[in-house]
Amino acid sequence: AQSVTQLGSHVSVSEGALVLLRCNYSSSVPPYLFWYVQYPNQGLQLLLKYTTGATLVKGINGFEAEFKKSETSFHLTKPSAHMSDAAEYFCAVSDPRGDYKLSFGAGTTVTVRA
Amino acid sequence: DAGITQSPRHKVTETGTPVTLRCHQTENHRYMYWYRQDPGHGLRLIHYSYGVKDTDKGEVSDGYSVSRSKTEDFLLTLESATSSQTSVYFCAISDGQGLNTEAFFGQGTRLTVV
Numbered sequence: 375a376q377s378v379t380q381l382g383s384h385v386s387v388s389e390g391a392l393v394l395l396r397c398n399y400s401s402s403v404p405p406y407l408f409w410y411v412q413y414p415n416q417g418l419q420l421l422l423k424y425t426t427g428a429t430l431v432k433g434i435n436g437f438e439a440e441f442k443k444s445e446t447s448f449h450l451t452k453p454s455a456h457m458s459d460a461a462e463y464f465c466a467v468s469d470p471r472g473d474y475k476l477s478f479g480a481g482t483t484v485t486v487r488a
Numbered sequence: 489d490a491g492i493t494q495s496p497r498h499k500v501t502e503t504g505t506p507v508t509l510r511c512h513q514t515e516n517h518r519y520m521y522w523y524r525q526d527p528g529h530g531l532r533l534i535h536y537s538y539g540v541k542d543t544d545k546g547e548v549s550d551g552y553s554v555s556r557s558k559t560e561d562f563l564l565t566l567e568s569a570t571s572s573q574t575s576v577y578f579c580a581i582s583d584g585q586g587l588n589t590e591a592f593f594g595q596g597t598r599l600t601v602v
Binding site: 383415 | 521
């Protein structure tokens with residue numbers, strides 16, 4: 375069984391400041407890891423994923439995340455927040471041996487202050 | 489955007505009535521999923537399909553059934569709708585070939601059971 379914990383249901387940052395969203399996972403095998411973003415009244419859009427290889431992965435819109443096996447973490451960062459980053463962000467994990475089913479965290483809502 | 493269409497996009501129904509939601513894809517992906525999204529819970533898997541007529545339960549399958557008679561269509565049926573099934577429902581698809589492990593999501597169906 376797999377699970378995901380996202381620390382902080384709401385994060386508020388100033389425009390231009392660092393965005394840091396925390397994600398820790400539990401998995402019995404090396405998982406596949408994902409970050410998705412959801413804008414109001416829309417579906418989920420993939421930001422980035424980790425499957426294998428380099429542990430620092432870069433995604434769209436300037437986001438990146440680092441897989442740290444020893445810490446069972448996959449935190450999402452962006453050096454400089456933009457107003458358009460205001461959205462809800464979901465961390466998700468899947469078992470590579472399975473049918474690519476995703477287990478999601480509860481989500482973190484990001485607010486960007488001008 | 490991945491070719492995923494959910495219908496209807498909004499529906500209000502009465503307690504005790506059956507409801508069917510439809511997901512249609514044009515990507516010829518093998519895997520299809522139904523998730524529900526509720527505040528504080530992220531997205532939770534209801535049912536999924538790994539091929540035509542091949543389906544399995546997710547973590548919140550009680551009160552729901554699914555069918556997949558063609559690669560492109562995946563139907564979710566609420567057999568007798570209850571107020572606890574008021575939610576936003578998302579269909580997702582995944583290729584599952586090589587490292588194409590990510591899921592692509594539809595725009596969602598907002599269902600209200602009164």
